[in-house]
Every structure is written in C-alpha cells, then in structure tokens.
Amino acid sequence: MAVINYIEAVNSALREEMAQDEKVFVLGEDVGAKGGVFRATEGLYEEFGESRVLDTPLAESAIAGVGIGAAMYGMKPVAEMQFADFIMPAVNQIISEAAKIRYRSNNDWTCPMTIRAPYGGGVHGALYHSQSVESLFAHVPGLKIVMPSTPYDVKGLLKAAIRDEDPVLFFEHKRAYRLVKGEVPEEEYVLPIGKADVKKEGTDVTVISYGLCLHFAMQAAERLEEEGISTHILDLRTVYPLDQEAVIQAASKTGKVLLVTEDNKEGSLMGEAAAIIGEYCLFDLDAPIQRLAGPDTPAMPFAPTMEKYFMMNPEKIEKAIRDLAEF
Amino acid sequence: MASANYETLGLSSDQVLSMYESMLLARKIDERMWLLNRAGRIPFVVSCQGQEAAQVGAAMALNTEEDYLLPYYRDVGLVLHFGMTAQELMMQGFARADDPNSGGRQMPGHFGQKKNRIVTGSSPVTTQLPHAAGIALAAKMEKKNFVTLVSFGEGSASQGDFHEAANFAGVHNLPVIFFCENNKYAISVPMEKQSGSEHISERAAGYGMPGVTVDGNNPLAVYEAVKKAADRCRNGEGPTLIETLSYRQTPHSSDDDDSSYRTKEEVEEAKQNDSIHTFSAYLRECGVLTETKEKELQEKIKGIVDDATETAESAPYADPETTLNYVYAPKGGDL
Ligand SMILES: Cc1ncc(C[n+]2csc(CCOP(=O)(O)OP(=O)(O)O)c2C)c(N)n1
Ligand SMILES: [Mg+2]
Numbered sequence: 001m002a003v004i005n006y007i008e009a010v011n012s013a014l015r016e017e018m019a020q021d022e023k024v025f026v027l028g029e030d031v032g033a034k035g036g037v038f039r040a041t042e043g044l045y046e047e048f049g050e051s052r053v054l055d056t057p058l059a060e061s062a063i064a065g066v067g068i069g070a071a072m073y074g075m076k077p078v079a080e081m082q083f084a085d086f087i088m089p090a091v092n093q094i095i096s097e098a099a100k101i102r103y104r105s106n107n108d109w110t111c112p113m114t115i116r117a118p119y120g121g122g123v124h125g126a127l128y129h130s131q132s133v134e135s136l137f138a139h140v141p142g143l144k145i146v147m148p149s150t151p152y153d154v155k156g157l158l159k160a161a162i163r164d165e166d167p168v169l170f171f172e173h174k175r176a177y178r179l180v181k182g183e184v185p186e187e188e189y190v191l192p193i194g195k196a197d198v199k200k201e202g203t204d205v206t207v208i209s210y211g212l213c214l215h216f217a218m219q220a221a222e223r224l225e226e227e228g229i230s231t232h233i234l235d236l237r238t239v240y241p242l243d244q245e246a247v248i249q250a251a252s253k254t255g256k257v258l259l260v261t262e263d264n265k266e267g268s269l270m271g272e273a274a275a276i277i278g279e280y281c282l283f284d285l286d287a288p289i290q291r292l293a294g295p296d297t298p299a300m301p302f303a304p305t306m307e308k309y310f311m312m313n314p315e316k317i318e319k320a321i322r323d324l325a326e327f
Numbered sequence: 328m329a330s331a332n333y334e335t336l337g338l339s340s341d342q343v344l345s346m347y348e349s350m351l352l353a354r355k356i357d358e359r360m361w362l363l364n365r366a367g368r369i370p371f372v373v374s375c376q377g378q379e380a381a382q383v384g385a386a387m388a389l390n391t392e393e394d395y396l397l398p399y400y401r402d403v404g405l406v407l408h409f410g411m412t413a414q415e416l417m418m419q420g421f422a423r424a425d426d427p428n429s430g431g432r433q434m435p436g437h438f439g440q441k442k443n444r445i446v447t448g449s450s451p452v453t454t455q456l457p458h459a460a461g462i463a464l465a466a467k468m469e470k471k472n473f474v475t476l477v478s479f480g481e482g483s484a485s486q487g488d489f490h491e492a493a494n495f496a497g498v499h500n501l502p503v504i505f506f507c508e509n510n511k512y513a514i515s516v517p518m519e520k521q522s523g524s525e526h527i528s529e530r531a532a533g534y535g536m537p538g539v540t541v542d543g544n545n546p547l548a549v550y551e552a553v554k555k556a557a558d559r560c561r562n563g564e565g566p567t568l569i570e571t572l573s574y575r576q577t578p579h580s581s582d583d584d585d586s587s588y589r590t591k592e593e594v595e596e597a598k599q600n601d602s603i604h605t606f607s608a609y610l611r612e613c614g615v616l617t618e619t620k621e622k623e624l625q626e627k628i629k630g631i632v633d634d635a636t637e638t639a640e641s642a643p644y645a646d647p648e649t650t651l652n653y654v655y656a657p658k659g660g661d662l
Contacts, residue, residue, distance in 0.1 A: 033588045034515035055516045057485035058452065086451055089486060124370045126434040128450030297654050301645075302370075303422040303431035309647035 001185050007177035009151035009184060010040045010116070013158035014078065016188065018048050021076060024162055027054040028063055028080030037082055038118060038177055064090035064115060068098050071113040071167075078162055084119035084171055085128045091136070098167040099142030114161045118174035119147075120212055120262060122311045125174075126302035132263035132294075137169055138240040138272070144168045144193055145240040149214040151182040153237055156191030164193060173212040180215060194238045196246035202232035205324045206250045208273055209260040210236040213312050217260055220318035229325045239269050244276050251277040255286035256324045262312040265293035287327040292320045333613070336551055338387075340615045346387055346546055347606055347616065348624055350379040353404040354603055355628050356413055359636060360420050360435070364581045368640065369420045373436040375403040377576035378508050380602030382478075383408060384549030385506055385571075388557055389476060395462050397446045397455040397477040400436030401508065405478065410443035413631050417639035424645040431645050452483040456492035456505065463501035463566075474560040476553070478506040481570070482513020484527045493568065497534035502560035504553065505568045508543065510575035515588035531568040543571030544602040576601070 004012070018024045025048075026041055032055035035042035045053040056063050060081055067077035081087045087094070094115065101111040121130030134145055146161055146168060148154045154172065161168035173180075199214060200221060207217045214235050221231035234250040236242065251257045257277055259270035270291045277289055292312070294300070300310040333343045353375050360372040375382065382404025389396075391409050398405045403416065415427045422431040427440045428447070439447030446462065448455050459477030466473055483489065484507055496503050507527045511518055524530075531538025537559075541548045549571055556567035574597035578585040585594070610616035 029513070030515045032515070035587065037514065037582075055520050057521050058482040058513050058516070059485040059487065061487055062485075088451060089488075124434075126437075126450075127432060129434070295651060297650055301432040301650055302429075302434050303424075303644045305644040305647045306432065306650040309650045 001183040003181055004151050004184050005178050006151050006154055006172070006180045007038060007040055009154035010158060010172060011042060012184075013155045013162070014041065014044060015047065017159055017162045018044065018052065023074065024076040024078060025052040025054065026078050026080065027056050027067060029056060029058055029082045031055060031080050036080065038174060040116070040172075041080065060086055060088070060090040061093055064093035064098065067113045067115070068093060068101070068111055071111045072101065072109055076112060076162060078114045078116060081115060081117035083129050084117040084133045085131045087115070087117055087133060094137070094143070094167070094169070095140050099140045102166065103142055110165055111167050112165050114158070114164070114168050114170055116158075116170045116172060118177070119171045120173040120175055121300040121307065122175045122212070124302065124304070124307065125300070127299035130300040132261065134169075134171055134239055135263060135268050138269055142166070143240065144238065145171065146193060146237065147171045147173075147210045147239050148237055149173075149176070149199075149211055149235050150180065151184050153191060153197070153235070155184055156189050157193060157237065159190045160193050163190070168193065171211070176212050176215070180212075194241065194243060196243040197235045197237055198233070198250065199235045200231060200233040202230040202254065204230045204254055205256045205258060205321050206232045206234065206254045207258045207260060207317070207321065208234045208236065208247060208250060210239055211262070213260045213262055213317070216312055216314045217317050219314040220321055223314070223318055224321055224325075227322070229321065231321055242272060242276065247273055247276050248280045251281045252284040255284050256327065257285070258290045258292060258317070258320050258324055260292045260312065260317055262294050264296050265291060266296050268293050287324055290320060290324060292316060333547055336547060336554070338547075338550070340613075342387070343610060344615055346383055347610055348628070349383045349386070349404060349408055350546065350603060350606065351624060352413065352628050352631065353379045353382065353407055355632050356416055356635070357403060359632050361577070361581070363420065363636070369435070370422070371434055371581055372420070373400045373580040374575075374577040375401045377574050377597070377601070378510060378543065378571075379404045380546040380606060381508055381543035381549050381571035381573055384546035385476065385478075385553045387546075388550045388553035389474060391443075393444070393473045394557075395444045395446060395459075395473060395475040397448065397459045397462070397475065398438050399448065399452070399455070399478050399480065399483070399508075400438075401480075402438065402478055406438050406440070406445055409445050411438070411440055411445065413635040414638055415440075417635040418642060421639045421642070422644065423639055423642040425642050430649075453479055453486035453488040455479070456488050457495065459503050459505075460492045460496045460501055463496065463503035464499060466502055467499065472561050474502055474504065474557045476504040476506050478508055480513060481507055481509035481511075481518055481527050482516060482521050485521055493530070493534040493536070493566070496566040497536050500563070500565035502563075503566045504556045504560065505566065506553070507568065507570040509570050509572050512575050512579070512589070514579045514583065515585070526570055528568055528570040534566075534568070536566045536568055538568040538570070540570045540572060543573030544600045544605060546602065546606060573602075574600070
C-alpha cells in the first residue's frame with residue numbers, strides 16, 4: 001500500500017474515474033493548466049485535454065448550473081468550487097435545482113453530478129477562505145454531503161460520489177490536503193456513501209466528528225490513553241443524510257458523547273447528531289451530550305490571535321473529553 | 328506615453344506630479360509587502376502592480392471629499408487617494424488591531440474605511456457591484472450629487488452580480504461608474520476563456536449606458552474617461568462602464584505560482600509598458616519631472632514606507648476574545 005496525502009487521493013480518484021468513463025469531466029475556475037489553486041486537478045488537463053478539464057468563466061452559478069444541465073443529459077460532471085466559501089452564488093442552482101430534479105420530475109430526470117469544494121480553517125484564510133458551509137446544505141433532501149477525513153476515505157468516497165446517481169457535495173478540508181497522509185491500496189476500491197466509520201475503539205467517552213477535527217480527536221485520544229481514558233471515535237464521513245445507526249451505536253457504547261465540529265455551534269450538524277442520540281439513547285446516557293464547536297461569530301478572523309481562538313485544536317478536544325470522562 | 332497633454336485635460340503640473348507620486352507610493356508599498364511576505368513577516372499579499380495608473384487616474388477624477396468608493400483587492404492606488412495612509416495599509420498587511428479596514432479580521436486587500444467613504448468589501452468577487460448601485464440609488468433618493476465608483480477585475484465581470492447591478496443602474500439611471508480593471512488574467516484564466524467578446528465594455532449597450540475601453544497604463548487617459556463619466560453622473564445622465572487595459576505584473580497573489588500558465592517572456596514584455604516608467608518618462612519630457620525631483624520623491628516615499636512598516640510591525644494584534652465582538656450591535660443588540 002502506498003502512503004499518499006489527502007489531496008493526492010482527490011487527484012487519483014478523479015484520474016481513475018476520468019480514465020474509466022468518458023462521460024466524467026471536470027469544470028471549475030483554474031482547474032486546467034494551473035491544475036487548481038490547491039493542485040487537486042494537477043495533470044488532468046495534460047492527460048485528458050481541454051475539453052474534459054474546463055477552465056470556466058468566474059461564475060459559480062454557471063459552474064453548478066451548466067454541470068446540472070450536462071448531468072441531466074447523461075454526462076458525469078465533477079464541478080470544483082474554488083473555495084467552499086464561494087459556493088454561495090451557486091446555492092440557487094444547488095438547492096432549487098440539483099437537489100430537486102429527481103423528485104420534481106417524479107423520477108423521470110436525474111442529476112448525477114459531484115460538486116467538490118475545499119472548506120475549513122487554520123490556513124490564515126480569514127473570513128471567506130475558512131468557512132464550513134455543510135450545515136447550510138444539510139437540510140436539503142435530495143443532496144448527499146460527504147466530508148472525509150483520510151486519504152483512504154477521500155479516494156473511495158470521491159469515486160463513489162462520481163458514480164452516484166444523485167448530486168453529491170464533496171467537501172475537502174483544505175488544511176488536511178497536505179497535512180494528512182495515509183495508506184491507500186494500489187488496487188481499485190469504492191466506499192459506500194452514507195456509512196460512518198469507527199476510527200478508534202474505546203470504552204469511556206465517544207467522540208463523533210468528521211474532517212480535520214477527526215484527526216484532532218485522534219491526537220487528543222492518544223494523549224488521554226496515558227491517563228487511562230479510553231476514547232471511542234466515530235467518523236461520520238457522510239454528514240447528510242446521517243448514518244443514524246452508527247451514531248446510535250457509538251453513543252450507546254460509552255454513554256458519554258462529545259460531538260466535535262469546527263463549524264459555528266448553533267445550527268451545526270452536531271445539533272442533529274445530538275437529537276438522534278436524544279431520541280434513541282436516553283437510557284444509555286451517563287452524561288449530558290456535549291457539543292464542542294466554533295464560536296457563533298460569522299467566520300474565522302485573519303489575525304493569528306483570533307484565528308487560534310476560533311479554530312478547533314487537539315487541546316480543546318482533550319479537555320472536553322477529560323471533563324466528560326470525569327463526569 | 329500617449330500624446331494627451333495634461334493641460335488640455337485641465338490638470339496642472341502639480342496635479343500630474345502628485346498623480347505620479349501616488350502611483351509610485353502604491354508601487355513601493357506593494358513591493359515592500361512582497362519583501363515582507365517572502366521574509367515570512369506577513370502571511371499574504373495581493374498586488375496592485377501594473378494597475379497603479381488606472382487606479383490613480385480614476386481617483387484623481389473623483390471628488391475624494393464626497394464621492395463613494397467600492398474598491399476591489401488590488402486598489403491600493405484608489406484607496407490611498409481616498410485617504411487611507413501607508414501606515415494603515417501596513418496595519419492590514421500585518422493584520423494588526425489598528426488596521427482600519429477590519430481590525431485584522433480580513434485578509435489584506437479587503438478595504439473599507441467609512442470616514443473616507445471607502446465601502447467595506449468581502450472576498451467573494453463582484454458582490455460590491457449591486458452595493459454600488461444601492462449607494463447610487465440612495466444618492467438619487469436623497470438628491471445628493473456624489474458619484475459612486477465600483478471597481479472589479481475582468482474575470483469578476485462574469486458573475487451574475489455584474490449583470491444584475493448594471494441592469495439595475497441602467498433602469499434607474501443611477502450615478503455610478505462601473506470600473507473594470509482588465510489585467511488579462513483571472514488567476515490563471517485568460518480573457519478569452521472569460522468572455523466571448525473582446526471587451527467587457529461592449530456589454531454597456533445592453534444596459535443602456537455608454538461603455539469605453541481605455542489604456543490602463545496611461546493615467547491621463549483613465550482620468551479623462553472617469554472625469555467624463557463622473558460629470559455624467561453629476562448631471563443626472565446615469566451610469567458608465569469603463570474598462571481599463573493593463574497587465575497583472577505579479578502572480579495572482581503570494582500564494583500563486585504563475586509559471587504554470589504564462590511565460591516569463593510574456594510578463595517581461597508587458598512590463599515594457601509599465602506605467603511607472605512610461606509616465607515618469609512623459610513627465611520628464613514635459614519638464615514636470617527632473618532627475619533630482621525623481622530622486623527626492625523616491626527617498627521621501629522610501630521614508631514613508633519604512634516608517635509605516637516599522638510602526639505596523641510593532642503594533643499589537645487584537646486580543647483573542649475580541650473575536651466575539653460586533654456580531655450584532657454592541658448596544659441594544661445584546662442577546
Ligand atoms: C465568488 C468567488 N469565486 C472565486 C473566487 C476566487 N478568486 C479570487 S480572485 C479570482 C480571480 C479574479 O480575477 P479578476 O476579476 O480578473 O481580477 P484580478 O485578480 O485579475 O485583478 C478568483 C477566481 C472569489 N474570490 N470569489
Ligand atoms: Mg483580471
């Protein structure tokens with residue numbers, strides 16, 4: 001097995017799917033000769049040509065909308081939003097159109113497209129290059145939202161997203177791109193969308209998270225092992241619709257649940273996870289469900305002092321796990 | 328430099344000299360930012376280099392005491408003329424608490440300073456265009472005679488907000504100038520992948536307003552076009568779309584490597600038309616600028632940039648807890 005980083009997994013999934021299916025094409029800003037501002041599409045322009053790796057005009061509504069049109073015809077577009085923050089001009093196309101095409105046509109028309117976007121903070125990106133936007137879409141039936149944490153999951157789930165028969169939002173943590181490395185098999189594999197994954201077995205406290213925070217939780221758990229605190233960690237991977245069964249199982253296992261996201265706290269995905277646990281696990285709980293999240297400010301500021309204040313880190317998670325363990 | 332004589336435009340020799348000084352100051356601040364970035368002292372730069380003539384030419388044609396400005400991230404030349412100081416620009420470069428644009432909350436290049444009527448802006452491009460139409464609408468409603476200028480790149484003109492703002496301004500005959508700084512690239516994407524027509528200005532006809540394309544390396548040509556547009560605004564004749572043609576001399580930002588999408592030769596060739604040099608040569612030809620005067624200017628500007636850098640670098644960051652401030656009105660908005 002080769003060890004690759006998170007963004008190489010993105011690149012490799014795109015390359016394999018493009019090679020296998022001529023209907024797959026990539027469109028977005030700077031995805032061509034430049035290979036994307038983060039280099040996620042590096043080499044694809046050279047390999048598959050300008051007609052399948054389109055540098056679009058600077059217009060996200062068109063990137064999504066044109067992708068939707070092509071998908072309705074039968075193509076398999078993979079659209080890139082340069083930053084998740086810049087998905088906003090495309091929201092009408094995604095929510096009014098992509099999400100509802102199958103339903104409104106009574107299963108006559110479909111929209112098998114993937115929209116990739118780098119999200120998340122800790123990169124000195126300030127207010128508009130750091131946001132987590134998943135909860136804006138995690139209330140829209142018809143959409144699937146995938147947010148993987150490891151290169152293995154990135155590759156298997158991006159391939160699944162491209163093959164999926166419905167629209168998938170695929171959010172990649174931009175800080176994880178080069179920070180997170182992991183083993184990925186040489187042979188082809190695809191992972192199921194909609195399934196969470198236990199990343200660490202434990203007995204005292206359950207942490208449920210996704211994306212970069214998952215790694216922060218793993219680091220915190222490792223330190224706490226030394227204190228004799230055993231942490232169970234569930235990676236949601238698909239954040240909408242949620243894998244309810246996995247959430248219930250993970251929560252019931254320890255009875256003490258910490259939900260972690262770097263998104264703003266109020267209205268985050270963790271509210272939904274907490275609701276599921278509240279509905280199904282009441283008698284298994286030994287402590288109140290805890291949410292650890294970013295503050296309720298519009299976004300993450302630029303100055304390092306304020307960015308650090310906002311951003312999730314292993315220390316914040318470690319403390320929250322310890323508090324729960326001691327409850 | 329084009330033949331246009333500054334005197335026929337109604338400008339004095341002092342005015343063209345100050346035009347040059349502003350261009351040079353913008354350039355030198357920008358060059359310093361890059362040095363600081365490469366030395367690891369500031370995290371990010373996005374540059375005005377190559378667009379100073381367009382920016383300063385436009386600013387000089389406006390009334391900096393009453394007009395409104397909605398700049399975009401390259402507009403160091405515009406904001407300097409509207410009253411932002413070199414020190415304030417450095418404060419934003421260093422993300423210090425005293426950054427007047429955002430107190431260190433936003434990245435550099437996200438200008439905003441109410442006392443100088445520089446309207447706060449965000450990162451998602453082109454969102455400022457409808458705002459400009461809104462400010463111009465308010466001017467009309469309140470029977471005020473000020474002009475609103477909004478700037479943006481040619482790539483940003485592809486957004487729906489461009490169309491919606493221009494259409495609104497056309498319908499209501501609003502006193503607004505849409506100022507498109509065409510520098511040939513939107514990050515890596517060249518103009519021909521951005522638009523099916525040669526010029527952004529051609530779109531003006533569809534909105535019922537005049538559209539002009541001018542040489543963005545000639546501050547006098549830009550001055551003339553913006554002056555005319557501003558006069559139209561003040562006379563109740565409505566909006567104008569102006570496109571300036573220049574070249575982005577630096578990579579898109581300090582995070583970009585432009586070697587994957589354009590050649591060094593292309594960049595070097597474009598630099599032959601660098602307005603800092605061509606305008607300086609023109610002013611010497613006219614006898615407005617001399618060798619000694621140029622040296623004096625260079626030294627004066629170096630002093631300003633040095634002081635600004637030093638003061639900003641030693642200034643403090645905002646306290647971490649201030650992250651929580653100003654989500655809502657400080658008084659009466661308590662939740
Ligand atoms: C809505 C939106 N999409 C994408 C971006 C990322 N982005 C920042 S600048 C830029 C290119 C802008 O090009 P142009 O308008 O020509 O201005 P220039 O930088 O060339 O001056 C892009 C794509 C953004 N800021 N906002
Ligand atoms: Mg441009």
